[in-house]
Amino acid sequence: MTAINHHTPDAMLAAYATGNLPQPYALVVAAHISLCLDCRASYEAHLAAGGAVLETCATEAVSDGLKSSILDRLDTPYTPEPTYQRMGVYPAPVMQALKGKAIRWKSLGLGVRQSILSSDQNGSARLLFIPSGQAVPEHSHNGLELTLVLQGSFSDDTGRFGVGDLEVADQALEHTPTADPGPPCICLAATDAPLRFNTFLPRLLQPLFRI
Amino acid sequence: MIASLDTDPTRRDPVAGLQKDITQLPEPSSEITPQTTLMLAVRDHRDRAAFAALFDHFAPRLKGFIMRSGTGSAQAEEIIQDVMLTVWRKSAQFDPARAQVSAWIYQIARNRQIDIIRKERRPLPDELGEDPGAEPDASQIMAIEQEAGQLKLALARLKPDQRDIIEKAYLGELTHQEISTQTGLPLGTIKSRIRLGLERLRHELKGLR
Numbered sequence: 001m002t003a004i005n006h007h008t009p010d011a012m013l014a015a016y017a018t019g020n021l022p023q024p025y026a027l028v029v030a031a032h033i034s035l036c037l038d039c040r041a042s043y044e045a046h047l048a049a050g051g052a053v054l055e056t057c058a059t060e061a062v063s064d065g066l067k068s069s070i071l072d073r074l075d076t077p078y079t080p081e082p083t084y085q086r087m088g089v090y091p092a093p094v095m096q097a098l099k100g101k102a103i104r105w106k107s108l109g110l111g112v113r114q115s116i117l118s119s120d121q122n123g124s125a126r127l128l129f130i131p132s133g134q135a136v137p138e139h140s141h142n143g144l145e146l147t148l149v150l151q152g153s154f155s156d157d158t159g160r161f162g163v164g165d166l167e168v169a170d171q172a173l174e175h176t177p178t179a180d181p182g183p184p185c186i187c188l189a190a191t192d193a194p195l196r197f198n199t200f201l202p203r204l205l206q207p208l209f210r211i
Numbered sequence: 212m213i214a215s216l217d218t219d220p221t222r223r224d225p226v227a228g229l230q231k232d233i234t235q236l237p238e239p240s241s242e243i244t245p246q247t248t249l250m251l252a253v254r255d256h257r258d259r260a261a262f263a264a265l266f267d268h269f270a271p272r273l274k275g276f277i278m279r280s281g282t283g284s285a286q287a288e289e290i291i292q293d294v295m296l297t298v299w300r301k302s303a304q305f306d307p308a309r310a311q312v313s314a315w316i317y318q319i320a321r322n323r324q325i326d327i328i329r330k331e332r333r334p335l336p337d338e339l340g341e342d343p344g345a346e347p348d349a350s351q352i353m354a355i356e357q358e359a360g361q362l363k364l365a366l367a368r369l370k371p372d373q374r375d376i377i378e379k380a381y382l383g384e385l386t387h388q389e390i391s392t393q394t395g396l397p398l399g400t401i402k403s404r405i406r407l408g409l410e411r412l413r414h415e416l417k418g419l420r
């Protein structure tokens with residue numbers, strides 16, 4: 001077990017706790033919290049602040065029958081929502097995104113693989129599998145990109161990112177993250193932009209195609 | 212900043228960070244709020260009268276909270292029904308060593324609101340179960356209560372416009388870019404306390420990394 005050195009920025013943690021982070025980012029932050037004691041404490045501190053707001057906000061009278069109708073339903077059988085458990089290196093939120101199914105990897109060439117978890121107007125989230133020495137593919141050249149390491153590590157100009165580390169890269173960051181020697185690096189990556197065609201190619205090939 | 216949590220680099224080292232935090236924490240008082248007592252009665256004894264009393268306390272607050280972001284009265288009451296049923300059904304997940312009842316219910320309410328808006332489930336972190344062998348730590352519970360009380364006081368002392376911004380943030384109306392430029396509540400101390408509560412579950416966390 002190595003220490004986590006790159007954490008979720010506090011503003012992002014607050015936005016996650018208050019429920020106002022786009023779904024792909026929320027997935028990555030939930031996965032980071034699953035691995036990081038420190039960010040879990042910060043997240044729960046924000047929930048405590050939310051609780052203080054709830055406690056002190058102006059009240060609104062509820063309908064007469066509401067309480068009895070809820071009390072009447074306490075014993076009603078119900079179907080619990082499916083819950084997901086961590087599997088291997090994949091924390092529960094990733095298993096939730098996969099709906100418990102096995103990962104379907106697609107090759108990007110040079111041994112690099114990806115599995116798209118979601119891609120729509122809210123952005124995209126995907127898993128990446130990068131063999132040692134290969135570059136980490138990026139989503140696009142705009143927006144904010146979050147990359148959480150689940151296995152192995154990668155390095156770029158800004159440092160080394162091991163299991164549990166979260167890299168937050170905005171468009172200003174010029175970097176070429178590369179998987180370190182050792183086991184293949186597996187990452188969870190999210191952006192607020194939908195996936196583009198160029199993202200299906202590893203970074204190495206992009207100059208050749210002038211995309 | 213709302214997000215003005217401890218960014219001290221020593222927090223990267225859990226043990227060093229923890230020891231430093233302990234020395235800064237005030238002595239806990241001996242106050243346990245009625246809501247916590249009620250919630251523990253629901254959790255441990257499936258106590259319906261306690262549940263009804265929790266409803267009396269939280270339902271009008273939940274309704275005010277939910278309606279502030281523009282939800283109508285009827286839909287707000289549907290959400291309250293879902294939230295209170297979740298409180299009953301998932302009471303085993305309530306851990307007073309980490310959260311006050313209001314924080315736990317806040318989370319349930321926001322989850323429900325977001326699931327309705329997005330029509331898909333919000334990604335949530337791995338659940339940390341109780342250590343079956345762990346003794347309930349009364350002083351830790353009281354310390355969490357005390358810190359939560361301090362947060363409420365801090366909120367009450369804010370100027371109206373500042374308070375309005377905090378409320379907007381926790382109602383989920385500010386983006387992370389907006390949050391990072393705003394002034395917020397001091398969360399460093401309660402974070403340290405929650406962290407002590409999490410330490411009890413540490414053996415599980417070790418397995419997760």
Ligand SMILES: [Zn+2]
Nearest residue numbers: 007008036039
């Ligand atoms: Zn962290």
